[in-house]
Amino acid sequence: xxxxxxxxxxxxxxxxxxxxxxxxxxxxxxxxxxxxxxxxxxxxxxxxxxxxxxxxxxxxxxxxxxxxxxxxxxxxxxxxxxxxxxxxxxxxxxxxxxxxxxxxxxxxxxxxxxxxxxxxxxxxxxxxxxxxxxxxxxxxxxxxxxxxxxxxxxxxxxxxxxxxxxxxxxxxxxxxxxxxxxxxxxxxxxxxxxxxxxxxxxxxxxxxxxxxxxxxxxxxxxxxxxxxxxxxxxxxxxxxxxxxxxxxxxxxxxxxxxxxxxxxxxxxxxxxxxxxxxxxxxxxxxxxxxxxxxxxxxxx
Numbered sequence: 578x579x580x581x582x583x584x585x586x587x588x589x590x591x592x593x594x595x596x597x598x599x600x601x602x603x604x605x606x607x608x609x610x611x612x613x614x615x616x617x618x619x620x621x622x623x624x625x626x627x628x629x630x631x632x633x634x635x636x637x638x639x640x641x642x643x644x645x646x647x648x649x650x651x652x653x654x655x656x657x658x659x660x661x662x663x664x665x666x667x668x669x670x671x672x673x674x675x676x677x678x679x680x681x682x683x684x685x686x687x688x689x690x691x692x693x694x695x696x697x698x699x700x701x702x703x704x705x706x707x708x709x710x711x712x713x714x715x716x717x718x719x720x721x722x723x724x725x726x727x728x729x730x731x732x733x734x735x736x737x738x739x740x741x742x743x744x745x746x747x748x749x750x751x752x753x754x755x756x757x758x759x760x761x762x763x764x765x766x767x768x769x770x771x772x773x774x775x776x777x778x779x780x781x782x783x784x785x786x787x788x789x790x791x792x793x794x795x796x797x798x799x800x801x802x803x804x805x806x807x808x809x810x811x812x813x814x815x816x817x818x819x820x821x822x823x824x825x826x827x828x829x830x831x832x833x834x835x836x837x838x839x840x841x842x843x844x845x846x847x848x849x850x851x852x853x854x855x856x857x858x859x860x861x862x863x864x865x866x867x868x869x870x871x872x873x874x875x876x877x
Contacts, residue, residue, distance in 0.1 A: 586610065588658070590621055591630055591647065593706050595655040598670050599646040599680065600687045607691055608706050611698075630654065634673050636680060644684065646676045660707060686711060686726050686750045689805050689844060693729060696851040703732035703741070716791060717769045726750045728800065733870045744870060745800035750844070753808035757817045760804075761824025764860075768833040771799055799837050803857070803869060807844040814843050821860040834861050840869055 589609050594600060600608065606618040622645055625631040630651035636642045647655065649671045655661050670676050670683075690709040697704035708730040715723040725747040734741035747767070751760050774788045792799055804821060806814050818841050825834040840857035850856055855866045 586621055587625060589706065590618075591625060591651055591655050592658065592661055594631055594645055594647045595652050595661065595669070596707060597683075597687050597690065597709070597711060599644050599676055599683050601684065602643050602645065604684070604687050604691060605645060608694065611695075625651070632671075632673065634676055634680075636677070644676060644680055646673075647671060682750070682752060682754070685752055685807060685844070686748075689748065689750050689847070690727065692844075692847040693731065693852050696853050697731065699851070700853060702734070702853075704730070715770050716775070717766065717773045718775070721766075721769075723747075723766045723770045729803075731870075745796055745798075746803050746869070747800050748803045748805060750805045750807065751817065753806075753813055753817070757820030758824075760817055761820040764802075764821065764824040764828060764834075764839070767802055767837075768828050768831055771833050771837065772831075801838040801840065801869065804839075804841040804860075805844050805847065806841060817841070818858060818860065818863050822863055825860045838869075840867065842869075 586609060590605065593605065593608055597608075602619060602622065603615070605622065606613075606615045610618050610621075622631060622633075626633065629648055631645055631647050633643050633645045636644060647669070652669050652671060670679055693709065694704055694706060696702075710728045710730075711726060712724050713728045715725075717723055727748040727750075729744075729746045729748055731744045731746070732741045733744055749763060770792060771790070773791050775791050804817075806817055809817075821839070821841055825839065828834055839860045841860055841863075842852075842857045846854070846856040853868060853870055855868050857867050857869045859865055859867060
């Protein structure tokens with residue numbers, strides 16, 4: 578878990594925008610200061626804008642919603658902080674035109690982050706704003722990589738007593754901008770990441786230093802995989818879940834779909850009931866409804 582000085586609201590606001598890439602005024606308020614008045618968040622963002630650290634655009638098709646994003650200077654400054662080392666997205670957006678083009682997907686990813694953050698606050702679990710890390714680069718060889726929409730760190734249970742469990746998840750947010758088959762193809766990439774062992778030129782594995790999968794250098798257990806589905810009605814959701822199930826079946830004889838929890842849920846259900854509710858469907862058994870915090874293996 579990442580600890581940013583909560584007393585420095587400006588620091589946290591810039592760190593969140595740098596890491597999340599963009600957010601509306603309301604989203605920023607809900608992330609950094611939900612117990613304060615929203616006017617305080619507006620003043621904070623305006624101050625950061627005056628200092629050249631953040632900027633904004635207005636989306637006319639969304640009730641003239643203001644969308645905030647970090648400037649190149651803001652990204653450079655935030656990236657120097659120890660809390661942000663290696664945490665900024667692989668594709669930072671600091672250009673107003675690029676922000677406008679990417680706003681639909683990125684703001685949906687930010688709304689998904691808020692679903693987890695606010696659910697953790699209600700339940701007494703531990704999930705801080707910077708525990709949602711968009712677009713972490715994971716190489717899988719041949720110059721290719723898996724870049725999930727977000728990597729989530731989440732401590733579930735009574736963390737104060739030391740009995741809680743640390744959960745990690747790769748989160749993929751799909752707004753139905755690609756066909757179900759292309760969505761399901763992502764499972765193949767994650768299966769490759771699960772078994773990918775990097776080859777070091779001129780160095781052979783030994784008994785003392787055996788070759789290990791790349792992901793083990795970062796995680797004690799492979800993060801569970803969560804597909805958050807949006808942009809269609811119930812029929813579209815069912816089509817994509819069926820495609821994910823078919824995609825998992827094509828991974829045979831790999832045990833990846835059984836060794837790693839792979840779950841799917843509509844964003845609408847997360848917003849209505851909270852991510853901790855039993856709204857998730859295992860892709861290999863979509864008739865079931867489970868909790869993402871309890872399905873599969875326990876992570877530490």
